[in-house]
Structure formats: C-alpha cells, structure tokens
Amino acid sequence: MSMSDTRTTGSETSGSKTRTPDSATRSVDELTATPTAQQLSPDSADVLHRVAFMTGDELTIPIFKRLRQDGTLYREGDEVSLERDKALKIYHTMLFTRVLDERMLAAQRQGRLSFYMQCTGEEATVIGSAAALEDDDMIMAQYREQGALAWRGFSCDEFMNQMFGNELDYGKGRQMPIHYGSRDLHYMTISSPLATQIPQATGYAYGQKLAGKGRCTITIFGEGAASEGDFHAALNMASVHRVPCIFLCRNNGYAISTPSSEQFAADGIAPRAFGYHMQCIRVDGNDLIAVYEATCAARKIAVETNQPVLIEAMTYRLAAHSSSDDPSGYRSKEEEAIWRDKDPILRMRHWLEAQGWWSEKEEKAAGDQLRREVLESMKRAEKLAPPPLDSLISDVYDMPPPLLEQQLKDLKQHIRKYPHAYPKGASSMGFSAQEIEQSRKTHEQLQQGGEQS
C-alpha cells in the first residue's frame, strides 16, 4: 500500500478551507465509526496524478484582537460582553499579580526567598482565560500562571506560605517557591518537569466527560513546553477520545534563553491543532478582552460538544525566566522596550478608564493597598515554623512503609545527638533554641580540643 495513494487526501483548495465545527464533527464521527474505512477506500478524497507537495503555507492563521494599546476597541468587533464588576475584579487580580511579582523578586534579591518566577507581561493571558471559566473547571498550569490562581481566590497568605515553605504550606515545604496547588480551587499542584501536565489534562477532562457535569479542564503551557513529546501525545489523544479540554499556549517568545525562532520552524503553535483535527484560535495575549472572549467560546465548544480546543496566546515574557536568569545575555533592551509598550495591564486600565470604571486615584489606592498587603503577609509567613520533621516521610505513600518508619526513627536518634546541625528538625522534635545553641558550642569545643591534641 503506497502512502501517496492513501494519504494524499487534501488538495490545495480543501487545504485552504476554513474548518467549521460541522465538518469537524462529521469527519470525527466517520473515523470513530469505521477507523480504517477512510484509509482503505478513500473514495471521498481528492486525488492527484502528478506530484504536488503541500507546504501548509496555503493556510495562514489570523490573530484575534479586540483592544488597542490605548484602550479603544477595534471597530469591527462585537460589543464587549464583560460587565463592570467582573472587569474590575479581573483588573484587581492583574494588579495583585504584578505587585506580588515585583515584591517577591525584590525579596529574592534581598535573600529572603530562595527563588522566584514572574508572570510579568502575561497577566492578560492567564487571568483572562481563568476568568472565562467556571470556578470548578480544572486548571493544570505550568509554573508562570499565579494570576489564574489569584483569580480563583488563593489568598496572599496562601501564596506566601508556599513560597516560604512553612508549616501552613499545603505542599509541606517540599517544592521550590511558586509550585502552588489548591484542591479547593481546582488548581493542580505545579510540577517542575515541563509539559507533563498536558496529557494529564487530557485524561482529567476525559473523566469530566464521563462524570457528565459539564466541567472542563484548561491546561496552560509555554511554546517551549509544546516541543515536548507530551504535548503532541496530549493533543492527539484529546482529539481521538473527544475530551472537553482547552489547551492554552502562552507563546511568550522565549524558553529560558531560546527564542521561539529556534524552538519551531512553523508559524507558531496554533497550526499544530490541524494535525490532530482540533479547532484552534490565535489571540493577542496582551489583550484581556480577546483572551477572555476566546476562552469563553472555547469553553462552550469543549463542554457542549466534547471537543478539545487549542488557543495560542501571543505574548512576551517581560521578566527574566526566573530569579536565576539574566536575559541581557540573549536579548536586547530595545526588544524588551517594544513589548513594555504593549503592557497588558496598562491596556486594560486604559479601557476601564474609557468606560468610566476606573481612575488615577483608584489606581494609586489599589497599588498602595496591595503592596501593603503583600509585605504584611510576607512578614507573617516568614515567621512561621517549618513543616514538622515527620512530614519528611509522609505522603510518599498513603502510609509510610516500615523501612521508611525505621529511617525516620534513626534520623531522630541522630538529630538528638547533633541538634545544632539540624535546627529545623531539632526544633520540630522539641529542642529549644538554647539547647540547640548549647549543642553547637559543645561540639565546637570538642572539635577544637581534637585539633589541639
């Protein structure tokens, strides 16, 4: 069986057709009914008798935009569906995210925090999409989506407890800062390995389909993570198994130092959807209204037709990759300035002001209040004790196996001997600060004595 006989099913004309939900549904149904029928007898396919390759350039993907940077709307669009209270709540979440990012990077620079990652420049993408969902839809994010969690109502203290890994951190101080999670808020705990959450989102959404409660999953990831095998597996399975999942790619231009021009040769991430027969849309990721409306529409497709959707949000990572990164080694200040002028928060603010919903005075008051809130919350979180020593062995399994119990017992015995070397574990075991200090002095004297003898 020659590949060209069976697979040359498109022609230049059919390739440039815009896909409609109708045609998508029909062909998926046909394939599902008789999986191999179309391959074995491609009667319906267009046939060529001369070699002609397709490049994919027959199809260009437009970008959905609603707001200009000055806050005015493009004339061609519909009326904005976002009403005042929700718009203001969204804006407040954007401001909070920006303030949190600024303060926490500063805290990292002061040595108060080991690590941080900013969402700066991408607030419209992550908050606009989260705001378009129902609160009990699942969010499975990468690590730069703190704005989505803030939208759901994760409190400043909850952010801080995770970052400082204290006794109130839900993750029990096990993961690096910014690896948040909340079962109550339907926000899956962040995992550092890239793209692993994408196929998991496909599976989670399949379960939601079976449960039949009209819920969906959104998974958010960068354009770099979309190079992982997990991304491709996820999209293919989502289409094949027809799951209510929204794949939201934050195309922010960089994977650490690697520009998207070295990440893929094609026109971004969106065209990949067609390889899996999935609907897609590209949006201006700095345009909150565009992101919000696109995600609302995607959710409708996902939940009402059990079909996955890919959204590619075009944005820019204005911050460094992380507090460990220095972008001056791989990109120019001029390039950053171009994108600073497209600040999504400023764009939203201009629109709100044009609506008469926001003012300079309110902006200042909100900023002051948020900065105060963040600083006070940070001070509280820093003072809390670390997680207890026993948390070292819990949650490995539902119950610690006997060997692990023994290892903890041995560790405690060791710490009793050298409490000064393990101040966190020792204080968790009940050693006072004075006892720990005394142990340090005793061992220093012993060592000095050893050196003299």
Place this chain on the structure above:
Amino acid sequence: MSEQQAMSSANAEQAAGAAREGNTSPVSGTGSKKMNMLQAINDALDIAMDANPQVVLFGEDVGVFGGVFRATSHLQDKYGRDRCFNTPLTEQGIIGFANGLAAQGSTPVAEIQFADYIFPAFDQIVNEAAKFRYRSGDLFNVGGLTIRTPYGGGIAGGLYHSQSPEAYFAHTPGLKVVIPRNPHQAKGLLLASIRDPNPVLFMEPKRLYRASVGEVPEGDYELPLGVAEVISEGRDITLLGWGAQMEVIEKAAVMAERDGIDCEVIDLRSILPWDIETICKSVLKTGRLVVSHEAPLTGGFASEIAATVQERCFLYLEAPIRRVTGLDTPFPLVLEKEHLPDELKIYEAIKQSLSY
C-alpha cells in the same frame, strides 16, 4: 564551599597525584591553571571540539547563552552554530537525535539541562543507546555518544532540581556512567568519555560547579573510565563514594581521624562499569566499608557495591557494610539538611562500624 575547603580539596588532589600515576595519559600542555568545575568542563569541551571536527554540542540553551550553568560558554562563537546549538525543548528528541547522529559516525555531546529532566529520554537512553550495538551485532553503534547532565542536591532545588538518578542507569548494560568529584577529574574524565567508543552518561555534581576550585592541567589529557581512585590510604575502614559526596566523605574522614581512626577514602568515579578490584582490595585490607550517596537507600548503587563486596570479601569483613544515603523519599526542600547524608551521619556510621 569556603576558600579553605576548596584548598583542602586541591591539596587532596595533589596528594592523590602519586596514586594516579599510570592512570593518566601524557598531558600535552605543560602548566596548570586554577579553575572551577564549569571552567574545567568548558575547557574539556573546547579541546574535544578543536581536536575532532565531528564533535557536536547541543541541548536546551547551550548555544548563544552557553547553557544555564554556562558550561558551553563561547563555544558557539568559536565553532559555529552547526557544531554548538540550541535544540527545541524536548529531552527525548535531544537524545533520539543524538543517537542518530552517533550512528552516522559523528561524536555528539548532548546536554540534558538537569538530571531530573532526563526521564523523557529514558527510552532513547535505555532501549536505544545502550542496546544499539548489541541488537545489530555491531553493524551499528552509538559509541560516539556522550550525555552530560548536572545532578545532585544541596542547592535548595527541591524535588526536581536535586535528584541523583545514577542507579536507574547503572541497571543498563551497554551504558557507561561517569561522575567526577572536582575540576581536574571533570576535565580528564569528560575528555575520556567523549572519546570512549561506548555511550557514556556523564553526571556533573552541580553543587560543585563553582564551589569546587582546583589546579587543572592545561592541554589535553584523559583519566581512565572504569577505574576508581584511592584518594587517601588508610588501614581501619574504607569510605567509598563519588561526585559531590566525596567532599562530604573527606570531612567525615577528618572527624574520624581525630578519634584515631585511619580511613581509606576511595572515589569510585565510574558507576558503570565499576572498579570491583580496587574496592575489594581495599576492603580486604581494612575489613570495613561505608558507602555513601545522596540518592535514596533502596536500590541505590551502594546496594550493588555491598552485595558484590560481601561475596568477594565475606570472611574478611569485621562489620556489616554500611550505606549512608538519602531517605527513601522524593528529594525534599525545607528539610533538605535532614534528608542528606552529611559528614555527621557518615562519621556515626564509621564509629558504629569500628565498634561493631
């Protein structure tokens, strides 16, 4: 690591010089230079690329940026984008690509940004790289392949920037696994790994990247794979480890010395294949063995060593072989200090072994 510790590490290096004779290929340069481990690795890559135009470097962010730890700094400038380049973000792609490139006859040196992120490439390493030669009757092999990857804890990296996955790969016939302990070792072992006619996983202790500083010979030299090194001789007990753990073991040996315990310290250097002769010879002499690694106890490589040593040295053992390792948990963050096998835990194991 303090300046003083760096110095003592350098001194240990010099002291070990005699033990190394015969191990080292002739050094083509004359002098030596103070370097940290990253500089030594960068130097080795530079030398390998200069000596062999078929050496090609790639991985995430290794191009213009020179890698997130800067191990490949300036190499794209010097050798061009065809020989040193960024890849898309896909570990299975990177190693699959590297396998193909090696099969074609080139000498790929692929970087996996953190050992914690090597697992998407597990199939390409375990089922492909390690079995290429065997399954084809050596019609094809990927002997030119070297995979570099930073590993290990002690840097507040939590679950996914701290792991020591050497034991997973040690269970893979066909693969070599090499771990250096300092800049001098890193350069010589990396050059040997790149030139070894087998696929090599070269694991770099990232805690020591900048912290470990020492004299490194200039020019081209190799240190042998599959050969352990006796760093300091002793008669009472054998202490064995690799990579960043050697520094910790040496501190424990100093503590034990104050109690009059004379430790023989050995750096295994190659996890696979490993130098059974050197280890057993030492244990036959001392009658006691403590093995230490950061990875969890169960199924850790210390288990393999303990099993082999008891087979070969059973009647000479004065005490049970002790393993001082991380706990059988994922790698924690806030309680990292409690989790890690530090010098105090090793010291306690030494004393328990002596008083058995």
